[in-house]
Amino acid sequence: MRQTKYFLKTSKTVSEDEPTVNGRLLEQAGFVSKLMAGVYTYLPLGLRVLNNISKIVREEMNAVGASELLMPMLHPKEIWQTTGGWDNIDVLFKINSRTEKEYALGQSEEEVVTPLVLSRVQSYKDLPLAVYQIGWKFRDELRAKSGLLRGREFLMKDMYSFHVSQEDFDRFYAEAKQAYFKIFTRLGLTAKATEASGGSFSQKISYEFMVLTDAGEDDILYCETCDYCVNVEITELKSGASCPKSCGGLLTQGRASEVGNVFDLGQKYGKDFGLGFTDVGGNKQYPVMGCYGIGISRLMGVIAETMNDPKGILWPENVAPFKVHLIALPGKDAENVFSASDKLYAELIESGVEVLYDDRADTSAGEKFADSDLIGIPHRVIISQKTLADASVEHKKRNEDKSSLVSLDQVRQIL
Amino acid sequence: MRQTKYFLKTSKTVSEDEPTVNGRLLEQAGFVSKLMAGVYTYLPLGLRVLNNISKIVREEMNAVGASELLMPMLHPKEIWQTTGGWDNIDVLFKINSRTEKEYALGQSEEEVVTPLVLSRVQSYKDLPLAVYQIGWKFRDELRAKSGLLRGREFLMKDMYSFHVSQEDFDRFYAEAKQAYFKIFTRLGLTAKATEASGGSFSQKISYEFMVLTDAGEDDILYCETCDYCVNVEITELKSGASCPKSCGGLLTQGRASEVGNVFDLGQKYGKDFGLGFTDVGGNKQYPVMGCYGIGISRLMGVIAETMNDPKGILWPENVAPFKVHLIALPGKDAENVFSASDKLYAELIESGVEVLYDDRADTSAGEKFADSDLIGIPHRVIISQKTLADASVEHKKRNEDKSSLVSLDQVRQIL
Numbered sequence: 001m002r003q004t005k006y007f008l009k010t011s012k013t014v015s016e017d018e019p020t021v022n023g024r025l026l027e028q029a030g031f032v033s034k035l036m037a038g039v040y041t042y043l044p045l046g047l048r049v050l051n052n053i054s055k056i057v058r059e060e061m062n063a064v065g066a067s068e069l070l071m072p073m074l075h076p077k078e079i080w081q082t083t084g085g086w087d088n089i090d091v092l093f094k095i096n097s098r099t100e101k102e103y104a105l106g107q108s109e110e111e112v113v114t115p116l117v118l119s120r121v122q123s124y125k126d127l128p129l130a131v132y133q134i135g136w137k138f139r140d141e142l143r144a145k146s147g148l149l150r151g152r153e154f155l156m157k158d159m160y161s162f163h164v165s166q167e168d169f170d171r172f173y174a175e176a177k178q179a180y181f182k183i184f185t186r187l188g189l190t191a192k193a194t195e196a197s198g199g200s201f202s203q204k205i206s207y208e209f210m211v212l213t214d215a216g217e218d219d220i221l222y223c224e225t226c227d228y229c230v231n232v233e234i235t236e237l238k239s240g241a242s243c244p245k246s247c248g249g250l251l252t253q254g255r256a257s258e259v260g261n262v263f264d265l266g267q268k269y270g271k272d273f274g275l276g277f278t279d280v281g282g283n284k285q286y287p288v289m290g291c292y293g294i295g296i297s298r299l300m301g302v303i304a305e306t307m308n309d310p311k312g313i314l315w316p317e318n319v320a321p322f323k324v325h326l327i328a329l330p331g332k333d334a335e336n337v338f339s340a341s342d343k344l345y346a347e348l349i350e351s352g353v354e355v356l357y358d359d360r361a362d363t364s365a366g367e368k369f370a371d372s373d374l375i376g377i378p379h380r381v382i383i384s385q386k387t388l389a390d391a392s393v394e395h396k397k398r399n400e401d402k403s404s405l406v407s408l409d410q411v412r413q414i415l
Numbered sequence: 416m417r418q419t420k421y422f423l424k425t426s427k428t429v430s431e432d433e434p435t436v437n438g439r440l441l442e443q444a445g446f447v448s449k450l451m452a453g454v455y456t457y458l459p460l461g462l463r464v465l466n467n468i469s470k471i472v473r474e475e476m477n478a479v480g481a482s483e484l485l486m487p488m489l490h491p492k493e494i495w496q497t498t499g500g501w502d503n504i505d506v507l508f509k510i511n512s513r514t515e516k517e518y519a520l521g522q523s524e525e526e527v528v529t530p531l532v533l534s535r536v537q538s539y540k541d542l543p544l545a546v547y548q549i550g551w552k553f554r555d556e557l558r559a560k561s562g563l564l565r566g567r568e569f570l571m572k573d574m575y576s577f578h579v580s581q582e583d584f585d586r587f588y589a590e591a592k593q594a595y596f597k598i599f600t601r602l603g604l605t606a607k608a609t610e611a612s613g614g615s616f617s618q619k620i621s622y623e624f625m626v627l628t629d630a631g632e633d634d635i636l637y638c639e640t641c642d643y644c645v646n647v648e649i650t651e652l653k654s655g656a657s658c659p660k661s662c663g664g665l666l667t668q669g670r671a672s673e674v675g676n677v678f679d680l681g682q683k684y685g686k687d688f689g690l691g692f693t694d695v696g697g698n699k700q701y702p703v704m705g706c707y708g709i710g711i712s713r714l715m716g717v718i719a720e721t722m723n724d725p726k727g728i729l730w731p732e733n734v735a736p737f738k739v740h741l742i743a744l745p746g747k748d749a750e751n752v753f754s755a756s757d758k759l760y761a762e763l764i765e766s767g768v769e770v771l772y773d774d775r776a777d778t779s780a781g782e783k784f785a786d787s788d789l790i791g792i793p794h795r796v797i798i799s800q801k802t803l804a805d806a807s808v809e810h811k812k813r814n815e816d817k818s819s820l821v822s823l824d825q826v827r828q829i830l
Contacts, residue, residue, distance in 0.1 A: 005482075
């Protein structure tokens with residue numbers, strides 16, 4: 001993508017009412033634009049990041065055998081009354097239409113997915129079954145001051161599974177948990193699975209997947225030795241205590257952001273809607289359901305929040321909006337530099353490499369480098385009069401200090 | 416995709432309160448599920464169609480040089496007050512949050528895109544500029560009884576362009592119009608461009624792109640000889656009159672659905688927000704803006720509405736959820752039939768062909784054929800004991816009556 005044709009503008013100034021690193025960096029680098037607290041436009045660079053994260057999540061959800069669909073955001077009041085959510089969930093946005101019909105804006109989709117799936121399930125032979133979507137959710141938050149970490153409008157992957165028994169649920173739940181760890185690893189993140197309370201969804205114990213970051217909104221206690229981890233909300237343990245798993249390690253308290261969760265919903269939703277299946281013995285049963293969330297837009301915030309240096313963001317390659325930032329420094333030899341850069345750009349595109357091409361003619365080298373560091377694309381390739389004298393480009397990784405000259409013939413091999 | 420692992424269930428019955436063909440067919444064939452009037456879940460098959468349409472639209476919008484971004488759906492009241500829409504647009508959904516802050520749900524995005532873009536534009540050198548999104552919109556419709564043709568929640572592509580002059584706008588407008596015709600052609604549709612009034616957006620003349628269908632909600636007069644076409648709302652011409660372009664043709668009246676539109680917004684939005692650019696002479700100017708919509712979910716409805724036969728849908732290949740429906744008829748030789756089918760399925764997937772594989776063991780041939788016709792995938796490939804006796808498959812196109820035997824070795828060449 002040529003920068004001169006792209007809707008991309010970085011900013012030197014920082015919004016003063018933006019307390020988090022991710023909110024400031026993502027705005028400054030031209031990934032998002034805040035419409036109001038907790039509600040963002042995803043600019044072209046940001047939309048690419050969101051799509052890259054979604055793609056990884058989608059692949060791993062498909063791998064556990066879930067079918068992707070897309071549920072509505074506008075919900076009739078009645079389904080939320082059926083489950084009690086209309087009166088009990090304080091973050092539920094409510095709409096009174098001009099036809100006097102009341103609606104809710106989806107903040108989760110149990111109310112939609114339960115009748116949708118169970119009306120298509122007759123017998124135990126139709127189970128287990130899992131569906132998921134990557135869709136926008138809304139929450140009437142009192143405060144939303146954490147950049148992309150707490151949205152009033154945010155993108156989530158939510159999966160729902162349906163099982164004939166607790167045992168079968170446990171089996172799938174374990175698979176889903178492994179898929180979650182795979183996702184976070186592919187995103188370059190280390191997530192800890194914590195025990196937590198079930199929140200408004202369920203009173204059963206659930207798991208939260210936490211990434212340590214000071215901008216997070218949860219406090220967790222984690223063992224430095226084993227994988228024990230717990231939300232401080234549900235424990236009386238303190239920082240410095242011995243790990244309850246008797247591994248010999250000590251617990252440390254840290255601030256973290258919840259990037260995913262899994263809930264054992266039990267039979268609540270099937271019972272609420274009076275929808276079940278016929279079991280092997282011919283009796284009506286309610287399925288055991290699970291709900292599995294991943295905050296896609298929040299993950300974008302967590303990555304920006306945790307992977308940066310004083311100059312800007314350091315996107316992991318799987319997530320970066322482009323793989324390569326090609327920078328032409330025209331100097332006094334604009335014709336040759338642009339001609340060589342245009343050629344390399346075309347070749348890289350041809351080979352399927354995703355390239356952002358800084359083809360601006362009147363911008364200084366210093367400004368181009370500053371923008372490039374801020375944006376944080378993993379590979380930087382510079383073409384200038386100087387590099388062309390050696391029939392080369394200068395190559396530098398965003399997360400390394402040293403650069404190297406690479407001959408024009410060999411650039412494609414290293415990218 | 417193996418049907419036994421896929422969330423797909425067709426239905427023999429038709430919802431009685433669904434008056435349109437597209438609503439009935441898409442529900443029956445398992446593409447969508449109605450949550451309430453005008454609000455649908457896109458089931459796995461339907462989501463694939465929506466994505467295929469989006470992909471074509473995206474490619475053509477990128478080709479005219481527009482940058483894709485994604486704007487929020489939840490809007491602060493203030494931006495709608497600035498343009499007068501808060502009080503004047505009757506289909507605007509309004510939300511009163513628990514913090515007493517009022518929001519609107521986006522039904523179009525001029526109020527978001529104008530400040531977003533113009534705050535990043537300083538001079539005439541930054542223009543022209545076009546951005547677009549493929550995003551969900553909401554309208555508080557009094558009636559929504561046309562299946563996917565009129566949604567309370569619907570997917571739209573909306574592009575916005577910004578120009579230094581009317582002349583430059585006209586140039587881009589002509590390009591966008593050509594891109595639109597290209598899109599409809601790729602979707603297998605014949606669209607007519609009609610003159611219409613500007614609606615709530617603008618008082619200038621706009622263009623609507625219409626596809627003839629009885630389920631549509633507009634009446635148009637079109638010339639059978641030339642490309643003249645007009646919405647009856649803004650003309651005094653009648654059916655049977657001579658074409659005003661003096662081509663010698665006569666006008667015919669028909670029912671149509673509006674699948675796209677382009678509006679000349681003039682300088683209204685720049686003025687409303689007090690945001691402009693510095694022109695060549697150093698003076699502040701307001702840009703001329705254009706708005707270009709395409710109804711993505713409506714297009715899905717229009718295609719189903721216009722391309723069907725008594726047995727089901729006939730998807731054009733560019734839009735179909737899968738290219739091939741592979742059907743195994745196990746009969747009395749289940750082991751061999753499934754073994755050959757599994758092998759062909761794997762080979763097709765390997766070659767990048769998108770295949771839905773009816774691998775159900777206990778379903779009759781008749782039921783499989785009925786489902787396949789209903790779903791409407793362009794190519795059907797049948798493997799049975801009979802075809803295997805000839806080391807062949809039976810191949811039939813959905814839109815043709817005759818089938819032919821093709822040797823197993825050659826199947827991949829014809830798909």
